[in-house]
Amino acid sequence: MTEQIKKKKQNIIILCSMAIAVVLLFFVSLFVGSSSMKFKDAFYALFGQGQNNYIIIMQKIRLPRVIAALFVGAGLAISGLIMQTTLSNEMASPSTLGVSNAATFGANVSIIGFAGGFLTTGNNLTNYFTTSNVYATSLVAFIFAFVSILLILGLSKLRAMNKSTVVLAGIAMGTMWTALTSLMQFYATDVSLSAAVIWSFGDLSRATYKIDLIIAIVVVLSSVMFGIFSNKYNAVLSGDDMAKSVGIRLESFRFISLLVASLITAICIANLGIIGFVGIVCPHIAKRIFGHDHKLTIPGSILIGAILLLLSDTLARTIGNGTAIPVGIITSLVGAPFFIYIIFRKKRGGEIA
């Protein structure tokens, strides 16, 4: 009993320290950047005091960006965790299910096919202004990501939601989207091609308060839902038959979980581009620290995701020497070696992360 209380205390302390780290990083990230603004000026500008350009930088650029880092990091991490648990596959992530590839294709359709707006053929400059819409690309990307998920889950439902079927269908579907993307890019003009490629760089600078609000609502609501079901996710760890034998409707539970997890990723990716590896790395770190109990890994993944993306974004804005590197590049550069580390650690025997 005492051992249990001690362990519980220790876990709460770790979670609290992570939460404090998130808050600290949030402010560090807010006051660090490529513009050489003094801390005092930045602080006043945040509340609308001082030089006009400082106010614009703080309120219109940095604050929405840092808020986006917070929620997107948390959202991608939690959706990765839920995908890994419900598919009993450590390597499950938005990219394994083809969500990212479908979103990329959707963005390409919008940018190359419709020049960023709806129903524009080619790059007709005369009517570009009236038809281009900042949200159009995001919307088309989201629609494709979501349709792709529905297709995979629908197909898998025919085979009683077999978990390996879902992953295989996801990989196949992802490859198909990539091929279609390449096909579009092959026929694209130079201008639209570069626009499409730049879109696929995960970049938080696209964040606005409107986007932040949408992402925050989705991430918070689904995290609450996942939290409520944490005991059920724990039961899923004992295998399909055991989970069913304690009364879980596993097929529908898996379907809803994957749908919500994919929705989070689709919304993040559609608005901000591909931010890779957060969905794989963060849940693994959480599982290393806490074990597999979802009452701990759910908040743990959320906090680690926020920490990772805030850190990566701060790094992206400081090492670029005046220009901010897209954060997707940083997360993948950090994530990929970590991923390799996980694979090799597993091979060496002993416990899986």
Place this chain on the structure above:
Amino acid sequence: MLKVENLTFGYSKKQTTIKDVAISLDKGDIGVVLGPNGAGKSTLFKNVLGLLKPQSGSISVDNQDMINISPKERAKNIAYVSQNVEMPMLSVYETILMSRIPYYSFGPTKKDREIVFKTIRDFGLEHFMNKMATNLSGGEKQIVAIARAMAQEPKVIIFDEPTSNLDISRELLLQERITKIAKEKGVTVLMAIHDLNLAYDMGDKFFFLKDGEVVAQGGKEVFNEENIKMTFNRECQIKKIDEQIYIKFIRRDKNEKN
């Protein structure tokens, strides 16, 4: 108590894996299903557990239908100890806590936790309740799996080959535990087991399953050479000494030489 009637199931429409199976057990009975690999034992159990939906037939516990019932209600009646016990990377306590899912809607209540603690004490698991379930030995995992089934407070527990990975002393211990569950706690047990001597020793009722059909059933009296030969396609000799039986199977190659 547990009543299975005319149960038929096939993985495809053309073929039936189990056909017209009937099983009837009273409270506290230990029913043993015997049969070679592929006879349909696991399929039968999965049907009774609601993991598979039977094509026809009925399953009831205390006259309550178990087929058209919500999974949670079914789980309050029937629990499962699977063949290869797969343990999650959770503490033993958290692992056993999953058995309370049928009883709560949002999170485990105080009563649920108390029942889990009581079960942990009953099974003498206090000293490793905070240990990761994945780090336990095979025998310990088996005990945790049984404790988990008991904390589910079912009327029926299904054991699928519980002794297959255990050494002799663990096997005896398990035998004692299962008998205690049935005779002292009044839980009906339906199990599959390969060791015929062990089966005879533990079982109250026997069901010989061959190619998906029950070819013989009854009390200890059905345990004869004829039925065993019919089910397993092998000659054997049975010796009875003081209520206990000894079964010796005859190897075909040795038989030919004689």
